[in-house]
Amino acid sequence: MIQIKDLLEVLPLLIIAFSAIFILLLEVSIKKSETVIFGFSLIAILAAIATSFNYFNKEMIIFNQFLRISNASLTFSVIILISMLITVIASKSYIEKENVNFGEYYSMLLFALMGMMLMIFANDILIIFIGLELMSVCFYVLAGFLRLRQKSNESALKYFLLGAFMTGFILYGIALIYGITGTTNLTLIFSDAKVLTNYVFIIGTALLIIGFMFKIGVFPFHMWIPDVYDGAPTVVSGMLSTAGKIAAVGTILPIILAVNILNFKIIFSVAAVATMLYGNVIALAQTNIKRLLAYSSIASAGYIFVGVASMNEFALRGIAYYLIAYTFMQLGAFIIVAMLEKKDDGSRDYKNVDLDFYKGLGKRNPVIATFMTFFLFSLAGIPPFAGFWGKYYLFFAAIKSNQIWLAVVAILLSLIGVYYYLKIIVYMWFSESLEPVSEEKFSFSDTGFAATVLAVIGTILFGVDPNLFFSLFKFVTP
Amino acid sequence: MKFDLETVLFFSLAVMAIGSAIMMITRKSPITSALYLILNFFTVSGLYLLLKAQFIAIIQVLVYMGAIMVLFLFVIMLLNLQDEKILKEKFTYRKITAVLLSIFLFCLLSFTIYFGFSGKFTAMSDKAVEIGTAEFLGSELFTNFSFPFELASFLLLAAIVGAVVLAKKKFE
Numbered sequence: 001m002i003q004i005k006d007l008l009e010v011l012p013l014l015i016i017a018f019s020a021i022f023i024l025l026l027e028v029s030i031k032k033s034e035t036v037i038f039g040f041s042l043i044a045i046l047a048a049i050a051t052s053f054n055y056f057n058k059e060m061i062i063f064n065q066f067l068r069i070s071n072a073s074l075t076f077s078v079i080i081l082i083s084m085l086i087t088v089i090a091s092k093s094y095i096e097k098e099n100v101n102f103g104e105y106y107s108m109l110l111f112a113l114m115g116m117m118l119m120i121f122a123n124d125i126l127i128i129f130i131g132l133e134l135m136s137v138c139f140y141v142l143a144g145f146l147r148l149r150q151k152s153n154e155s156a157l158k159y160f161l162l163g164a165f166m167t168g169f170i171l172y173g174i175a176l177i178y179g180i181t182g183t184t185n186l187t188l189i190f191s192d193a194k195v196l197t198n199y200v201f202i203i204g205t206a207l208l209i210i211g212f213m214f215k216i217g218v219f220p221f222h223m224w225i226p227d228v229y230d231g232a233p234t235v236v237s238g239m240l241s242t243a244g245k246i247a248a249v250g251t252i253l254p255i256i257l258a259v260n261i262l263n264f265k266i267i268f269s270v271a272a273v274a275t276m277l278y279g280n281v282i283a284l285a286q287t288n289i290k291r292l293l294a295y296s297s298i299a300s301a302g303y304i305f306v307g308v309a310s311m312n313e314f315a316l317r318g319i320a321y322y323l324i325a326y327t328f329m330q331l332g333a334f335i336i337v338a339m340l341e342k343k344d345d346g347s348r349d350y351k352n353v354d355l356d357f358y359k360g361l362g363k364r365n366p367v368i369a370t371f372m373t374f375f376l377f378s379l380a381g382i383p384p385f386a387g388f389w390g391k392y393y394l395f396f397a398a399i400k401s402n403q404i405w406l407a408v409v410a411i412l413l414s415l416i417g418v419y420y421y422l423k424i425i426v427y428m429w430f431s432e433s434l435e436p437v438s439e440e441k442f443s444f445s446d447t448g449f450a451a452t453v454l455a456v457i458g459t460i461l462f463g464v465d466p467n468l469f470f471s472l473f474k475f476v477t478p
Numbered sequence: 479m480k481f482d483l484e485t486v487l488f489f490s491l492a493v494m495a496i497g498s499a500i501m502m503i504t505r506k507s508p509i510t511s512a513l514y515l516i517l518n519f520f521t522v523s524g525l526y527l528l529l530k531a532q533f534i535a536i537i538q539v540l541v542y543m544g545a546i547m548v549l550f551l552f553v554i555m556l557l558n559l560q561d562e563k564i565l566k567e568k569f570t571y572r573k574i575t576a577v578l579l580s581i582f583l584f585c586l587l588s589f590t591i592y593f594g595f596s597g598k599f600t601a602m603s604d605k606a607v608e609i610g611t612a613e614f615l616g617s618e619l620f621t622n623f624s625f626p627f628e629l630a631s632f633l634l635l636a637a638i639v640g641a642v643v644l645a646k647k648k649f650e
Contacts, residue, residue, distance in 0.1 A: 104639055
């Protein structure tokens with residue numbers, strides 16, 4: 001039974017769930033409600049972040065064992081909340097620019113957020129599945145939100161078809177796990193050591209992991225990423241590539257660590273290497289910046305899987321650190337692309353997303369170019385920025401689990417990545433502008449700018465002081 | 479064999495099920511065969527009722543007849559499938575697969591029936607019968623599983639809002 005005191009134990013989730021519904025009511029009851037709704041969703045997410053910190057170091061199993069609050073799940077949920085906060089801030093000016101300024105947009109974002117938090121807090125495969133579907137349904141809608149733009153429709157349809165297909169994998173995996181254990185409760189499943197070596201259970205777990213690998217975008221389940229991120233509204237692409245991936249990683253990682261099937265280690269290592277190789281090499285040939293960032297996000301999924309493959313106590317730290325760094329840098333880069341995008345003129349494709357457009361950006365708009373440079377340096381993993389420490393802790397985890405070869409390969413492959421990140425930086429600062437310099441009008445009142453500043457602060461803060469993260473999220477040094 | 483109402487119902491439903499299945503695959507018009515498929519689903523849900531699986535019977539009516547068959551009919555009407563010859567030309571490859579699959583299904587079914595009659599599968603326990611009833615499912619959903627049940631309503635709400643936004647929202 002649900003008890004009232006249980007509700008108080010998951011305040012962040014409760015706040016998000018109720019504000020998602022409340023926004024719908026606001027939308028119908030107030031005229032010109034978009035700004036009110038924007039403010040309301042900001043406050044809701046901030047309140048959720050603030051309340052999250054009350055629950056650290058208090059491990060609890062609540063709601064009839066359906067939810068489990070632990071430090072790891074709280075960490076992932078706070079990272080997702082931060083990513084959503086930046087997304088919401090950046091969205092306001094973007095959806096105004098694209099003429100889709102509807103209150104439902106924020107409602108969809110919050111529903112997706114609720115789904116992601118459910119997945120992460122879940123202690124039952126049933127809840128994981130409902131959360132995953134809640135998240136995915138909202139993602140399909142958000143990807144197709146620019147309804148008059150063919151590219152956005154294409155992206156939503158592709159995402160929906162492939163996503164629905166992969167849901168089948170996850171369900172099949174759940175069915176096998178349920179069939180062999182007779183329960184969907186994760187605590188009960190993991191407590192039975194005999195079950196964990198049963199081959200039916202291993203197949204079920206493998207299917208479950210495959211479904212999540214699709215959501216994370218790991219080779220060979222990555223092919224949807226470039227098309228979807230390319231076609232989706234740019235801010236939404238940023239959100240999909242950060243929050244969506246974090247939710248999937250945060251859900252599957254505790255399961256992988258608890259099941260601890262050592263044979264999976266080599267599979268994860270190979271998948272990680274293939275993903276990094278694919279993402280980094282194909283990104284070299286891209287001329288569209290949204291596609292380039294999409295491939296770079298595939299490469300990042302590869303780095304995350306280097307951590308997953310190490311399957312030791314360092315993996316969680318490394319992945320969590322990389323994910324928070326990744327949130328700031330990847331989302332920031334996408335938001336800058338969104339800000340520089342041309343206003344909607346009813347055309348099929350997005351304007352100003354070619355790499356050529358970025359030539360000479362440093363002369364046209366030095367502030368934005370500087371921020372973009374920060375994000376790209378961070379993505380490339382260059383020291384004073386957060387991305388460096390993210391990779392450092394991931395590769396450290398791999399070395400600690402005696403997979404030095406994996407760490408070496410990962411470092412070599414991330415060197416390929418440096419090339420295409422630096423290419424954009426060179427374009428921005430050392431190439432002649434193809435556009436007339438004075439044409440661009442850019443205002444600092446753009447909410448996208450505020451979001452970018454937040455992302456820059458995060459990128460630098462966590463880059464300068466890595467221990468801040470571990471003390472903030474109460475990580476115990478192993 | 480006892481000759482009570484249950485047996486009479488079983489055999490009449492079984493005959494109807496087989497009959498409607500045969501009618502379905504022999505009709506020329508796709509719409510007629512879709513309608514026979516609905517009749518087939520209906521008789522099968524009657525069989526579930528006889529097995530005291532009320533919930534599955536209701537779900538069979540709701541999901542298969544209500545949702546899936548309406549989709550089938552829409553697709554048939556939208557595609558306007560009239561000329562069978564055009565379809566037939568593409569069929570050889572699929573025919574082989576279909577034959578192989580039906581042989582596989584036949585083996586599976588005859589295996590099950592053979593063991594069913596030779597008494598290797600025992601009758602269901604009382605508890606297993608109880609699980610299929612609407613009463614049991616209802617009480618589980620509103621007590622032990624109330625949390626996921628509420629969450630499912632969130633999922634449906636989000637899906638409805640999303641569908642309305644994508645399909646109905648007016649653009650200036």
